[in-house]
Structure formats: structure tokens, C-alpha cells
Amino acid sequence: MAFMSLPDPKMLLRLVFTIAISAFGGGVATVLGLPAGWLMGGALGVTIAAMAGAPIVLPDGLRNVIFVLIGMSMGASVAPDSLSLLASWPVSLAALAIELVVIIASTGWMLTRLFRLDAGTAYLSSFPGHLSFVMGIAATGVGNARQIVIIQVIRILMLTIAVPIGATFLPIDHFEVAQATDFLDPLQLLALALGCVAMGIVFIRLKIPAGMVLGAMAAATAAKLGGLYSEAMPTPLVIITFVLTGAMIGSRFVGITRSEFMAAAKGGLIATAMTIGIVTIMALAVAQVVDMPFGQIWLGLSPGALEGMGALGIALGYDTAFIAAHHVIRLLMLSFAIPAVVMIIRWQEQQATQLRHNSGQDKH
Template sequence: MPASFISRSDIIPVVLTLAIAAAGGGAAMLLGLPAGWLMGGALAVTIAAMLGAPIRMPDGLRNVAFVLIGMSMGATVAPDSLQLLGSWPISLAALALELVIIVASTGWMLTRVFKLDPGTAYLSSFPGHLSFVMGIAATGVGNARQIVIIQVIRILMLTIAVPIGAVFLPIDHFAPPVRSDFLDPMQLVLLAAGCVAVGLAFNRLKVPAGMVLGAMAAATAAKLGGLYTEAMPIPLVVGTFILTGALIGSRFVGITRTEFLSAAKGGLIATAMTVSIVTLVALGVAQLVDMPFGQIWLGLSPGALEGMGALGIALGYDTAFIAAHHVIRLLMLSFAIPAVVMLVRWQEAKAQLRHNRTA
């Protein structure tokens, strides 16, 4: 983590950001929405950022959020989670098929309907691995600003859509088990230290979402190894949701309303297409495996790992299933993104050659 956790100039904006996330989350909880602390906080901070409020989430605080999310996901892994491994090949095959359909259909739509150049369209269509996508965009492929707006819209809309869907659609969701035994302060400190150490090691190894996955791996190993059985304290879980909501909403910092509106229509339609594809694929998988539809949906959904993992905790699902599918999605995208970019560049070179011949 950085030497300067939060600079003096960031203290007031950070406090304001967390207060907005807490207020939005509290309002959503009062309305009875599932995952209200997370969804309400993300929406409130997004609106504040778009209105020009001084929203700040320094890297140090982001890392704290990542570690807490990973710890919470690991602490909620059920001891019998590995019994579901036999059904995972079906959902993983569906995940691969889904990725192909999403990239092909949304990339085509953004190119043909919204007239985006192929680089911008297809980099905007990839469901995840945003840091990798933006790294490629920085090399001159596509319009980086449009890509980030469309991608961030996807992350935000998925965070909002899942809890709302759990209310209005026939999707099973479960209240997290009521626990009376919680980790004590010393256990929390030791577990957090282990989570941070493994998270930093994962980052050093360039593992995608290293802090989240490293913290989850450490917390899961400790739990399955019998080092603890207690749950995370409720105030800490609520704080984790507030931090995650602020983290999601803070991605809109620096995006002007003009830029947002110019890319929003394509982003919203692309997100709607993605949600529809995920829903249809999840419905198919649900006919073949015995697990809640909502859990399958979260495992196949192309949201950020930290957001989908937090939603899994809030809705009472198996976080091991969700995390495993998101990790494999990122690995698939690590190969798919360069391949598609090479194809786009090849097509652009062919088009330029034809243009030169007719000029």
C-alpha cells in the first residue's frame, strides 16, 4: 500500500464520499432493497460525481475495500462449497459461449448503429478486465474516453440491476445466515494481516484483481483449514458494502456530463444486451444444475469481481462459485482481448488498403 494512505488535501473529500455512500445505502435499506448498502451507495456516489462533487477514493482506501471484500467473501464460503465442483463444467462452458455472443453482438451493434470505430466498439464490448482494456486503448486503439464511459456504465448498471431484479423478478435470494458468533478483534487483525500479505503477493504475480482474490484465498484457506469458524462482525460487513459502493461510484469522477450523455445511449443499450444474454444463458444453465438462478446469474454476469462478490454476500449466495467463475472469465478475456484487437487492426489495414487503391 502507498506510504501516504490519504493525503491531507483528500481528507474532506474522502469523508464526504463515504458520507454520501452511507446516506445512499441507508436510504436504499429503508426502502427494503436487497443489497441496499451497496447498490444505494454506488448510485448516490455516481450521481454526486456527475454533479461535480469532490469525490475521492485514494488508492490506499481502494486497497482497504479490496481486502475487506476478499475477507468477507472468504469468511462466507460454505465448507461444502467444493461439492458443487461437479456442476461447474456446465456453467463454465456456458460462460465461454456467453462471452463470444456478448462481444460479437454488442461490438457489431456499437459499430453499425452508433457508428463507433471498430477499436472503440469492440474494446467497449468486452465484459470485464477493464484495466487490460484501458491499457490497450492507451496504445492508440479506439477512443479511451468513450470506452471507459461505456464500461463504467456496465459496472454500475449491473450493480443496480441485480438487487432490483431480486425484488421484482422470481429470483431466489436469501438473507445471510443470522450468526451470534463473530471474529474478535485479535482474530480480525491476524486474518487481515494474512489477507494483505497474500493480496500483495498476488499483485506481485500480476494476478487480475490480486488484492481481492488474494484476500479471499487467504480467508478461505484459513476457514477451510479450521483456523476460524466465526463470521465477520456486522458493522464491518456494512462498512465493506459502503466502501464498495463508493468505489464503484467513484469511477465516474472526471467524466463530464457532455461526455457521459454522448456515450450513455450506446452504453445503456450494450449493457441491456449483455444483461439479456446473461439472463438467457443462466436460465439454460439453471435447467441443468441444482443451484439458485440468482447465484448462477452472478457467476456469469460480467460485473467487477468486487461488486459481484459483495452482491453475492448480501444476497446469501455461494461466493466460491461466483469468484471462481469471475477469475476464469478474466483468464478467458486475457486471451480473447488481444486476439480481437489483432483482428480489428487487420480489418482496418485491409480497409485502408482498399481505400488507397480506389483513391
Template structure:
């Protein structure tokens, strides 16, 4: 019990005007995300700033702490997520397709099987809605997927649980062998140049304007998809080649982590367990599909099975690359396939979201017609 006549922190917070209270809660939420991201990054956890922030805010929300992400801050996060996705596309991504046609065709088949089968499983076995199931099944682009989910497609909390479990299993457990071998980690390509302030502002304006247009056109997750479309087209068209400043990427991850974690307020234990089991089974199915496809490719090309498996695996590039170096594999092959996978997902995710929205509208129309 508090001391009579003395107000505690919650009392003082409640006494503030609504706008002041929202600002303080937002700043606190972002601070929790930043601290969690910093700790995870310092521990070299995969996608540390994003996952650490999301886990920290999630823990705070599930512990009963008030968290908040106002719509305006959320929209800024959406634009930054889309802009980061488009800016991360390699300018030579399209030219890589001609170098390994069989394995890249297998990569396309693998993605189709992973998304369709794990999405189907989550709908039929775990009774998730279509949006939640299929956004949970995409093997990559977590920040992009969560941006779309937070914009109203699927259940962001269950998607976050399933995707975080998938990432943890694939980026920590699969490359475990690299940790016991005497090698250095194979890091992703380090950017050598960054956008200037003027270029950055111009790109941000184009992304925000395109996102606003997508929202006006009723495109699902308009700010995310619009910003991603603008940044990707500009990158592939050669309007810019430099990377986003690291501090902006970090800010994007902190905002995304806060956005993900804030969705966990009031989550129930049975809801968490259900999504966790779905994540484990979906990851198991993903590994089985990758193994089967890699074996088939190994029968058609003169290449080690392990190299093919590492190239097709939807794990983190640094982990797969580390194993590739340890085993003497062609790391260019591994890196190229991961780049192409992310490029394919950049186009596949919006397409699937549109199909989901159309399906939901048809179901709503059929329901209304049936009732009448």
C-alpha cells in the same frame, strides 16, 4: 455571484494545503456513499449499502462535485473486498456438488455461455475493450468485479453501469411476483457467530500480506485477488468458520460504493447511454440462456421447471427464494445453486482476468513488433 471579500466553500477548499484538501474530499466522498447506502438499505433495495453508495457518489460526481478516493484508501478497500469474498464462502460448498450433478453441470455450462456470449457481444457490437466486456458479463460478485476493475482491468465506469443495470433487472423485476403474493421473504442464512478481534486481525494480516505478495508478483488486481485467495483457502481448510462482523461488511460496501462512484467524474452522456444499452441487452441474453438451460435440465430430471429456473437464475438469493417459497419449491436446491454459482465465479473471475492480461500483452508485443 458571491459577496465581495467573502470566500465560498470552494474557495476555502482550494485555499487548503493539498493534503488537507484530499482528506476533506475523501471524507466527503465516503459520507455521500454512506448516506446513499443507508437510504437504499432503508428502502430495502437490493445490495443497498453497495448500490446506494455507488449511485449517490456517481450522481455527485456527474453533477460536478469533487470526489476523491486516494490510493491508500483504495488499497484498504481492495483488501476488505477480497477478505469479504473469501469469508462468505460456505465451508460445505464443495460437498454440495454431489447432491444435484445434472443441474450443477448445467450451471457450469450456463456460466460459460453467459460470460462468453455476452462478453463477445459487448466487444463486437458495442466495441468495448476485452477487459471491460468480460468483467461486465460476469453474473455476480459486483464488489469483487469492481475491485478488480478499479485496480486497472477494464473501464470501471462502463462496467459499473452494465452491472448495476443487470442487478436491478434481475433482483427487482424478476422477483416482482413475490411482492404481490402473501408470503414472507426468504432471507439468506443469518450468521450465528462472528470472528473475534484477534481472529479478524489475523485474517486481515494474512489477506493484506498475500495481496501485497500478489502485487509484487505483478498479478492483476493483486490486493483484491490475494486477499480473496487467502480468505478462501483459510475458510475451506477449516481455519475459521465464523463470519465477518456486519459493521465491517457494511464499511466494505461503503468504501466500494465510493470507489465505484468516484470513477464517474467527468463521464459523458453518450458514454453512459452506450453502456446502459449494453447492460440491457446483456441482461436479456442472460435471461434467455438461463431459460434455455433450465428447460433442457427439466427434460432430464424430475423437478419443476420453475424450481430449476430459480436455482440457475443469477438473481439475488432472497428474491429467488421468495418465489420458491410462494410456489412450493425446494428452497435448499435454490440456495445451494446460488452458493455454488458464487463459489465458481470466485475462481473463474481471477482466471479470466489472467487470460485478459495475457491477451493484452500479446497484442502489445505484436503491435511493437509490427511497428519495428
């Protein structure tokens, strides 16, 4: 009697094809200089292939591995000095926190009311950042992953187009983001992975939604902020994580309808316009209180990629430390906000289900 059946050769070929498409799309996007190229390009490549009817597949067993890798990557990417930065610019950082709440609440509300999306889909679509983390949670069954990725891709593409257009008229080349020089060794990676899996299992047992992703991220973040490690994830492993995540995102598009795509795309355009408007209003308010150029505040509060915002900051002679710190803190805030919002949504869904169940019993 065999303890484990061999994988179906056809399924294995389809899996290799899916990952190859994701790697190719990610490579092209990276060469073109798109932010999060390996993730965005991979997701777009597999999405296009899936909508064209190509044999796209991603087994459930592999998804759990991807969830752990996503959680590890998110935790390891948290800057160790994030907490100390909170005291540096209190007014603008308070505005950043308020802004995130307003963006998530207003765009989430708009997507539920105007486009009739469920709460999970609407609010995961509203987070301005941490795309791989958001999509990892969506892939566990929170919200409609297809609609979320369309809205998030539209948001990122709009910002990606807007920033270079602004930078074209400025005398700069590009802004180099600080690159990690120390990386986790194999033993550290193994220890971190085991800790992340253990915490993921605990979260699943506690019935926390997207337990494996959130548990892995919680363990990796706590270890990083607690000083247990300061090194970054090895670049090849990060690329593999993004390629696999892109394949997982794109595989959700098998069988998508055109009407479903168009509705989500319209939602993405409106949500992005709302986000930019909210950032502008908050920057104007902060500029009345602190002695700092409006442009510098706007770049610090904006949901765009650090590379683009930093490029504009250098060109305009702004304090790039201010801009970089606010983007680091934004991602740290989102690391705590995303799990909190997901758990609130799941709690509300359970309450609604219980209410319907009780109503049904009363009628009988």
C-alpha cells in the same frame, strides 16, 4: 525533517464528503430493501454526485485498504460446505457451470463486437454476481470501471424489478436469508488481514492483475475452505467495506460523458436480456433430464439475488435448499472464474502488445 506529511485539509474534507454520500446512498438503498444495498446505493449516490460536479475524491492509498477488505469479505462469505454440495445435484450443477461459461462468453463477445468495448470491460461486465469483487478488480485498472458499473447496475436493477413484480402476485411476505451468528474476533481479523496482505504482495510480485484483491481473496477463501476459520466478517466491517467500495466505484464517474453513459446502459439492457434467455434455455434442458419442476430449476440457475429467488421458491412450494445451494455454488464458481478470466485477458493484451512491438521493429 518530517517523516510523513499531514493530509491536505481540503482533500480530507472532500474524502469525508465522498464517504458520507456513499453511506447515505447505501442507507437509503438498504431501507428500500435493494439487494447489496450498502454497495449499490453507495455507488449510485457517489456516481450521481460525481456526474453533478460535486467534489468527489478517493486517495490511492485508501484504495489498497479497500482491496484487502474486499478480498477478506469475499473469502469469508464462502460457505464452508460449498465443496460438499457439489455432489448433491450433479446434472443441474453441471448445467450451472455450463450456463456461466455461456453467459460470460456470449455477453462478453456481444459487448466487444456490438459496443466496441475492450475485453476487460466487456467480460467483467458479463459476470452474473460478485459485484463488489468485480468492481474491486475494475478499480485496479482492469477494464473501464465506469462502463462496468453502469452495465452491472442495469443488470441488477432489471432483476430487482422483475423478481418483486413476480412475488407481488404470490401469497408471501419475504424470504429470510440465513444470518451469521458467529463472527471473527479482533485477533482473528488481524491474522486474516495480515495473511491477505501477504498473499496480495505475492500476487503483485508475480505480476498477477488486480494482485492485492485476488491475493486477499485467495488467502481468505483457502483459509475458510481449509477449516482455519468458520466465522463470518463482523457486520459493521462488511458495511464499512461496501460503503468504501461504493465510494471507490462512484469516484470513477468524475467527468463521465453522456454518450459514454448511454452506450454502457444499452449494453447492460441487452446483456441482461441475453442472460435471462440463456438461463431459460438451460432450465428447459435440465427439466428434460431430471424429475423436478421447471420453475424450481429456473430459480436455482437464475442470476438473481438469493432473497428474491428464495421468496418465489417458498411461494411456489419448491425445494429452497436446492435453490440456495445453487446460488452458493454459483458464487463459488465465480470466485475461481473471475481471476482466471482476468488473467487470460491480461495475457492476451500482453501478447497483442508484444506483437505490435515486434511489427514496429520489423518495419524499421
